[in-house]
Amino acid sequence: MKARSLATTAVLALIACLLAATPAQAATSVTFTPQTILAPGLPAGGGVDQNVTPVGTISLNMTATQTAYVVSKMRVNNATIRSLFDNEVVCRGPGGWSKNMVIGQNVYDKNSGSPEQDVTLYTRFLVHPGVAGTVTCTANVRGNSLNANDATYRLDSGYITFADTSVTNATDGQPVQSSVSAGVHGLNSGAPVVRLPALDYFTLPSTVQGLNVVGDVELMICWPNTPCDKYKTAQVKFTLFVNQWKSDGTLCKTDSSIQATHDVPYWVHHKYVPLNKADFTVSKAPGCVPRFNAYVKAEWLGGETAGIQGTAVGLTDSRGSTTTHDSDMSHAYVLPY
Numbered sequence: 322m323k324a325r326s327l328a329t330t331a332v333l334a335l336i337a338c339l340l341a342a343t344p345a346q347a348a349t350s351v352t353f354t355p356q357t358i359l360a361p362g363l364p365a366g367g368g369v370d371q372n373v374t375p376v377g378t379i380s381l382n383m384t385a386t387q388t389a390y391v392v393s394k395m396r397v398n399n400a401t402i403r404s405l406f407d408n409e410v411v412c413r414g415p416g417g418w419s420k421n422m423v424i425g426q427n428v429y430d431k432n433s434g435s436p437e438q439d440v441t442l443y444t445r446f447l448v449h450p451g452v453a454g455t456v457t458c459t460a461n462v463r464g465n466s467l468n469a470n471d472a473t474y475r476l477d478s479g480y481i482t483f484a485d486t487s488v489t490n491a492t493d494g495q496p497v498q499s500s501v502s503a504g505v506h507g508l509n510s511g512a513p514v515v516r517l518p519a520l521d522y523f524t525l526p527s528t529v530q531g532l533n534v535v536g537d538v539e540l541m542i543c544w545p546n547t548p549c550d551k552y553k554t555a556q557v558k559f560t561l562f563v564n565q566w567k568s569d570g571t572l573c574k575t576d577s578s579i580q581a582t583h584d585v586p587y588w589v590h591h592k593y594v595p596l597n598k599a600d601f602t603v604s605k606a607p608g609c610v611p612r613f614n615a616y617v618k619a620e621w622l623g624g625e626t627a628g629i630q631g632t633a634v635g636l637t638d639s640r641g642s643t644t645t646h647d648s649d650m651s652h653a654y655v656l657p658y
Contacts, residue, residue: 350482351377353460358397360404360464360472361640371405372640374462377481381456383414388449388496390485390656393460395476398439400428402472403588407463408442409636409648410481415454421648422446422500423633424539425591427467428474439477442593445537447488447496447654463636489657491523497657500649505544505628508557508621517629518653519616522566525603525657527611532601533656536561536617538594539630543587547626551587556622558582561596565604566612573609576601587625615653 353376361370381389395408407425422444429438448456460481466472491497501517508515518536540557543549561579564572576598585592596617603611619629635645
C-alpha cells in the first residue's frame with residue numbers, strides 16, 4: 322500500500338509538472354467582469370483626457386485564408402455624470418497586421434430619468450490577416466466625463482468572442498466588409514442623403530444559399546464647425562438595401578425591409594444604429610447570379626445638422642500615452658450561409 326501510494330504520488334507530481342510546463346490554451350470567448358470604469362473630466366486647457374480600460378482578450382490561431390467574426394457586447398449604466406462610452410476592439414496579428422473597431426454613445430447620468438442612462442453597444446466585424454498566425458483581440462472601454470469633473474460608470478455585463486471562426490469569403494478570397502472613411506459625412510438640408518456604409522459589388526461562391534447583412538452606423542448630432550442648437554434634435558431615417566444582380570447587369574432582387582428612424586438630441590451626440598438583414602435568400606431565378614451589393618441609405622428628415630462618422634483617427638493606446646492607433650466606426654459586412 323505504501324509503495325502504491327508513493328508511486329501514485331510520483332505520477333501525480335509528474336502530471337502536475339507536465340501541466341505546468343504546457344502553456345494554457347488561449348480563450349476564444351471571455352465574459353467581462355462587472356466593474357466601475359473611470360471617466361476623466363475634460364482638461365481645463367482644452368482637449369480630452371480619455372481613459373482606456375482593457376476588460377477582456379481572446380486569441381485564435383488562423384490560416385492565411387481564414388476569416389473570423391469578432392463580437393464585443395458591453396452594457397453600462399450608473400454614470401455619475403453624463404459621459405462618453407466607447408466599446409472598442411483592438412486586434413493584432415502576424416506580420417504587423419491590425420484591425421480595430423469602435424462604437425460609441427454618451428451614457429446619461431443615473432439621476433437623469435432618461436432611457437439613455439442604460440446603454441448596450443455591440444462592436445462587431447470580420448478579421449482576415451491574410452497570413453497564418455495568431456490573432457489577438459482586446460476589448461477596451463474608452464471614455465471620458467463630459468464636464469470638468471471626473472465621473473464613473475458601471476460596466477454591468479458583456480463579452481468578447483469569436484462568434485464564427487470560418488466565415489465564407491467572396492470569390493476573390495477576401496471577406497465582404499467595408500468601413501466608412503475618416504471624418505464626419507454630413508447630413509443636412511443641403512445634403513439630405515448619404516449612402517454609407519456601402520459594400521461595392523461582390524461575388525460569392527455558387528454554393529451560398531443566403532446572406533446575413535449587417536450595417537452598423539455611428540450617427541453624430543451637431544457635427545463640428547456647423548451651427549447647432551444644442552437643445553434640439555436631428556431626425557434621420559435609415560434603410561438597409563441589399564441587391565442581387567443578373568449576369569447581364571440588371572437587377573435580380575432587392576430588399577429594403579430593414580428600416581429605422583431616430584429623433585436624436587444633441588446630448589446623446591453619438592447614436593449607435595444597428596441594422597441587420599439576417600435572411601436575404603439567394604435567388605436562383607433565370608439569369609440571376611451570386612453577385613451583390615449593399616448599403617445603408619441615411620435620410621435627413623429635419624432638425625439640426627447630423628452626419629455619419631467614419632474612422633476615428635489618432636486614438637491613444639492607453640490613458641496619456643504618446644502612441645496612437647485608428648479605429649473604424651460605421652461599417653458593413655456580410656456573413657454568407
